[in-house]
Amino acid sequence: MPKPLLSSDAIFDAALRILTEEGAGGLTIRNLATHLKCSNSTLYQQVGTAEQLVRGVVARAFADLEIAFDADAAWEVAAQSWCAALRGALLDQPELCRLMSISDRAVVVDYVHRLLVVLERDGFSHSQAIEIGGILAHVTVSMTISDIAAPGQWDDPRVFATTVRWLIHGMAAARAERLLRPAHRTRSDTP
CATH class of the missing domain: 1.10.10.60 (Homeodomain-like)
Structure with a gap:
């Protein structure tokens, strides 16, 4: 049988x-x-x-990973918390990271969606939120996998934290420029 x-x-x-x-x-x-x-x-x-x-x-x-971040904070703090939580979960699973490849992008989609909710709540358009979430996920996963693959070379936690902080600072500055840029005048608008 x-x-x-x-x-x-x-x-x-x-x-x-x-x-x-x-x-x-x-x-x-x-x-x-x-x-x-x-x-x-x-x-x-x-x-x-x-x-x-x-x-x-x-x-x-x-x-099965439990990943919690500060979703109630302002988007900049929430995004830093999100990146740190994702990195922490991955660092706790080094053997899992050794198996991960670019083919596994989809496994973070649900987690990225949780960040998108925060970004849209704080005024980003859906497309802007997707772009920000994608960039932060890519940097977080890529840096973490690299740090696990080559321990001791670039795995100083301050490097990751600084990279994320600079990215978020740049995103905030780009957002402010778009919000503060005067509307483009047409001929009919000129006095």
Whole structure:
């Protein structure tokens, strides 16, 4: 009698245990199949390629992260808090970061959406909020992954905090310029 297929929950739970216990290098189809007492082909049938397994593990792990930031503060403080919280959650999961790639952009979308709510509440248009959220997410994730990949080279927390502060300061200045720039006059407006 054929063995019933494994649930994706069982597969990803086992994969996350391996990631925690053995690190990113231990997350192979063969090792996962051994832990689940199934064949490699069963896993390939369930999750697809090894790359698809890794992308699924990253998505699952990220969905389980508890990330809280100061959403009630003014947008500048909230954005700094948001970046710090995302970075902290990623630093707590270095093996997860070792698996992440540009293909995993979508895993932060829900978290970025929470920042967009704050930005729009404080007067940014939806398109401006998306641009700001995208930039801050990119910088936060990229710097964190780089710091984990090469510890001791650029991972001074002050570098990250300064980068984020400068970005937010620049965004605030650009916003102020747009708000303070006089409306463009047409010939019919001139006295």
